[in-house]
Amino acid sequence: AAPAPAATEATEAPAAEATEAPAAEEAAAPAGDGITLGVISPNTGALAVYGAAVTTAVDLAVSEINAAGGILGQQVSVINTDDQFDPAETLNAFNSLVSQGVGLILGSVTSGCTSAITGAANEEGVVLLTPSATADSITTEDDYVFRACYADGFQGAIAAYYAKSAGYTDVGVVYCAADTYSKGLYDSFAAAAATYGLNIKAVESTASLDVQDYTNQFASMVSSGVQFVYAPYYYDVIGPYIVTQARAAGYTGIIMGADGYDGTPDYVVEGADLTAFNNVYWTNHYDPSDTDPAVQKFVAAYKAMFNSTPNAISALAYDAVYMYKAAIEKAGSADPAAVRDALADTSAVYSGVTGTFSLDATGTPTKGAAILSFASDGTTVTTKLVDVIKELK
């Protein structure tokens, strides 16, 4: 079906440009006295945590930039909008930003919501840079869409790669069937497992993210005898529920996850036996305890401003703002089309908190992933860096 979308695109593109030309000018007009960045994130609803992570980091980055004189000498201002973790609301937020003349948008956080506006961004000629939508397809179809994180395909593959290099051949998976993130990672893990010759012996899932009990799932892992379980969930499930329950169910092997595990140490049960967290591995965009000065500077500044340790989403959102800065400076203007061209340049190198990288032809960074693990002395849980994988072999 490849020619078909091309055809539609061809017919649509000129129309879009024709109608958009005045809108773009409108956007450019007030740009003389500032650059406006639109942010779309889930500020209320089930994923409000991520909304907060994004808005705080953007706040930090923008205030840093403005303090340093802005971009191209212009101050940056931000319009925050709420997508309520709902695709239709995301589109509303997007349209509202565009109608206010915003041409550069940062968002949204989740793949589901972001995919609701990628097509529209292209049609409207508005640059969309998502900090954290990892679904593979986000950047593949649309020219105006970029992201600051790597795709699920990469993250799932790293886990499979790690399992293989650690010597496991039989593995299991526990994932959430109702969550795009979890399901997407499972799919990419499964695909990579096939290439690495891993044998997925057991797959269990949960029907929603509200599930509290994972004992049966891990009991099934125990009975199938696997010693490596890929469990792509979020920190607030891993910390209080999964790890302790898995150990209580008698599972002693490795539990591996992805960037959703970021922040887990703050979500463990005080007073419980935390040795359960040994042997838990995960992949992440960055490691907050990384000694890299850029990372330390960011972590310190964020802590100073918001009194908490930034998570990976914050780091990505922070990097995304700086990506915009670099692109605008390269383009010499904040005109969306020019910024798009600057971002599309695969040779540009960005160095941020989440590593030094450049974007590939689709608009997804090629960057390494940190493999981290938790370590526990029984009363506290800490994170330690195991490895940084730049490239999959």
Add this chain to the structure above:
Amino acid sequence: MIKSRTTQGYLLNTLVIAILLIGFSFIKESFGKAGDFKLIIAPSIWQCCYLIILAASLNLTLGFLGQLSLGHCGFMAIGAYSAALISLAAERGGVFTEKSGAAFILVLVGCILAAGVLAALVGLLVGIPALRLKGDYLAIITLGFGMIIVNIINNLPFAGQEGLAIGSASASLYKNGLGFGTALKVTYVWVAIAVTLICVAMMFMFVRSKYGRAIRAIRDDEIASSASGINTSFYKVFTFAYSAFFAGVAGALYACANATLSTASFAFSNGGILNSTFVVVMVVLGGMGSLTGSIVAAIIMFFVNYQIKNGLWVKLLPMWMQNIFAFPMLVYAVVLVIVIMFRPKGIFGTYELSLRNFFSDMKKQRQNRLAQKQESKEALNHE
């Protein structure tokens, strides 16, 4: 006499709709290119349209048949997913290549109808327990059905979270399926309006016929209605299916208006206003047994929701109010409680707007208000 008065009514309704449409196309012409129509008004019309159909259709079961259904969005999900899948299949099968022309319109109409019919079939299934259960027990069953539908869709390999067949729902729906971009939403805004008008008319015709009379009788007293010769089982199941049909159609419109589908949007409750709980809220707010009320409530809910989140005037408010408005659900909750306190029977009660009787109704309304005032005085006395 009845006939001539009704003919009068039809003429009047048609006239007013025609005037509205002409006025609308005038607005469209004058603002159409300037962004706001395309970016704000047209998408809003689409959203209002499916919310209107959704709320009005639930009113058939809730307000007219008197059965609380807490899983109405499940039917909408069925409609949305089937319309999306059929359109994708049609595109892959080469029935249409671009979203214009007769072939596409045909597919579009086909998708909308199919969405309705499939939802109606499931509605039939849900209607069956309704024959044995009442009140809260039935509510739980419908809620259960809603959950099951969402759970099943989540687990379908071709319709799950990651979407339709290849890749994500997003891209494929937008590029190859029904999903209309901003420009197409303007082009096809007539589809949304026409479908809504037809649906609403169909519902009005339904409630103002023996069907409507029968189901209202069932609502008021089921035993008495069967003792009056009404086949209660038939009318109940039929109404469930009929109502589900429109929810399915609303789903198809949803699939047109959005580039992506996610089952979270059709759940029992979520962060937004499109969920089974809020549809019930719209119906009760508008008035159970008043289609006009459902329509108005749907529009109000949409408008309030949109304005609180995206309205520019919010920025002019004092900071503390802006801080509250950052939690839209909080605001609706308060608004809801207030509205219900002042209009416990909903905004419209069981009143239906009729253009023909508009002025005489206004007079009646005034009298009712007076009576009500007295009543509330009375209620205070009872305290």
Add this chain to the structure above:
Amino acid sequence: MSTFLQTLFVGLRLGSIYALVALGYTMVYGIIRLINFAHGDFIMVGGYTMIFTIPVMVSLGLPVWVSVFLAILVCALVGMSTELIAYRPVRKKGTSMTALITAIAVSLLLENLAQAIPQIGPNPKVASQIFTAGGIRIADVTLDWTTMLTIFISIVVMVALYQFTQKTKIGRAMRCVSEDKPASILMGINVNRTIVTTFAIGSGLAAIAALMYIAQYPKVYTTMGSMLGLKAFVSAVLGGIGIIPGAMLGGFVIGLVESFTTSYVSSSMADAFVFLILIVVLIIKPAGILGKNMGEKV
């Protein structure tokens, strides 16, 4: 065998919690025939109260579970004010459906108010360990103390509630109010006060449920009540709503069904199966497992 035991224990663990929550639902429903949608959110209120008071207990050298008493107090207050401010005015004027909508609105209000409070916010909070870990090991599978305690407490609460409604004066007044309000007034019963008391007890129960919930599943978040409340409500209906032992039975049935479908049928379809079983049971027994189908006397 051990899978079976494990599954059974998980079912009991979930079930005991559903049962505790369901008791609160049934209690309120039994009196005013209102699905108190906000009940699940009272659990959230109880959860947060404990999150904030547990450190205080620790600093005072008291066992952490003592904070439940504060939670009971807070929940009862929230429950009573909900009744006074939101439900009572509507009950007088509207239909049962308007009351239901108010309940939904209150639920929304509580969830979002919590999120809007800076100290709570959208981030979940994790409680510290409340009861000692460990339990009885049978054939390599552990039935933990917390589960046993929860089952024990839910039985005690059920029996106590049942005796309370049957034997005490105020309990009997509650039953009267649920049957016939005007007649209750003629008996000299203060209907409003009885309803408020019901809310106080029902909401206080929510705090106990919250304690056992976070002892088992130590995460507290603003929307924690919605799914939990829904399942508990389903339990109450399954057992026969308004019937106190029914709520408990329903809770265990739902918990066990959920657990067994996860283990033996399909883990991702567990919710669908729970509701499917519910539908089947209700079609066979339209008034729930313990409900007597009185049928309408014509």
Add this chain to the structure above:
Amino acid sequence: MSEERKPILETRKLGITFGGLVAVSDFNIKIFKGELVGLIGPNGAGKTTVFNMLTGVYKPTEGSVLLDGHVLNGKKTHQFVAAGVARTFQNIRLFKQMTVLENVLAAFTKDIKYNMIDSLFRTPRFWKTEKELAAKALDLLSIFHLEDKADYIAANLPYGQQRKLEIARALATDMKLLLLDEPAAGMNPTETAELLDCINAIRNRFGIAILLIEHDMSLVMNICERIQVIDYGVTIAEGLPEEIAKNPKVIAAYLGQ
């Protein structure tokens, strides 16, 4: 001639038990066209239960109901109505939120021939039916002097008129047998006398059979041609009013001295 001899309603050994309680047993009755039969008995004797079995609201556990010679066992209530039985209820059951006219119109539902298509497109058939029925309904209402209350919401009618509306609604089902359950309950003697005239008028006009439950002996003894008495679900006497009034069993169980 043989037509005349065939009863409209016949029950054979009709009985029902609730749990362990035998509410009605071995109930046999025959009612012929144009007859007015009384069914009396102490409270809880099972009179209303008999009505419920005759209208399919309760399923008899034994015996059968025959209407015009057709066995109706196992049929649903609306099928009983379609076969020609209509009733009123001991506790008035109107469609409370509907208007008086609509209450009657709703009872025409089963005889309305137009279908979904007609109502969606408002075909001439639709209009014709609706118009005819409205006229017919008003005509029925006029028997009870309710025609000028046609637009009232049923719940707002005074009690006595509600009772009348219920009868009018029952008549709308176009029945052969009308079952009236305590139509005079809560009425004073004068109102009862008015009701008596009404019932007679209906009988003359429609030529139907009526089965009447009533505790008001002034009504029963005046109007009924035959009376059947049940106690504890068992028939203890049947016969002409004068006979019943003198029957010692009936006096002991029901009438008092």
Add this chain to the structure above:
Amino acid sequence: MLEIKDIHVYYGAIHAIKGITITVNDGELVSLVGANGAGKTTILHTISGLLRATSGDILLDGKSLQKVPANSIINMGLAHVPEGRHIFSRMTVEENLRMGAYIINDTKRISDNMEKVFHHFPRLKERCRQLGGTLSGGEQQMLATGRALMTDPKILLMDEPSMGLSPILVNEIFTIIEQLHNSGITILLVEQNAKKALAVADRAYVLETGKISMSGSAKELAEDDRVRKAYLGA
């Protein structure tokens, strides 16, 4: 003992009671007669506080009831047997009677009163453990009356106690009413069965659409032509 002074009662916009004045003296049995919907029930509801008059006053033993909460009126010695019985159908006969004595804390007094009720209604004693909802109509009426007697009321309001009862039970109920009257209880009786009501009453009021149209001794009224025509079916 009970004085109703020019009360007006509304249901929303409906003016149901249009200025009614009624007096019931100590130990008297007063009957209220009127057509359907005349407002008899409304008056009783207003006396026992279930409804409130918009104007006028109701005095019990000289004390105004207008400001007393509905549930406290029973404490002043007034009991109401409501129309339609309103017994608690999911409670046993005994529990129903206990609920009648809800305001009494003295268990001795409760059991004494229960004995008294059983003395009036031996049938209730037989059915002690039966659920109220499963009683026959007549038994339910006895239960409702018995329940009202549990507080030794000084004045009893009875609303259509014979409604729906078989002739034998109607007689029985009226015998009981007479007994209660003879034992010194003041009774305000509302009845459709005007003939019987006038036969037992001392005095009576005739109510027509919210207004008193006639009043006087029961005997006189029973012989009055207009009353006979309108309410006695003669």
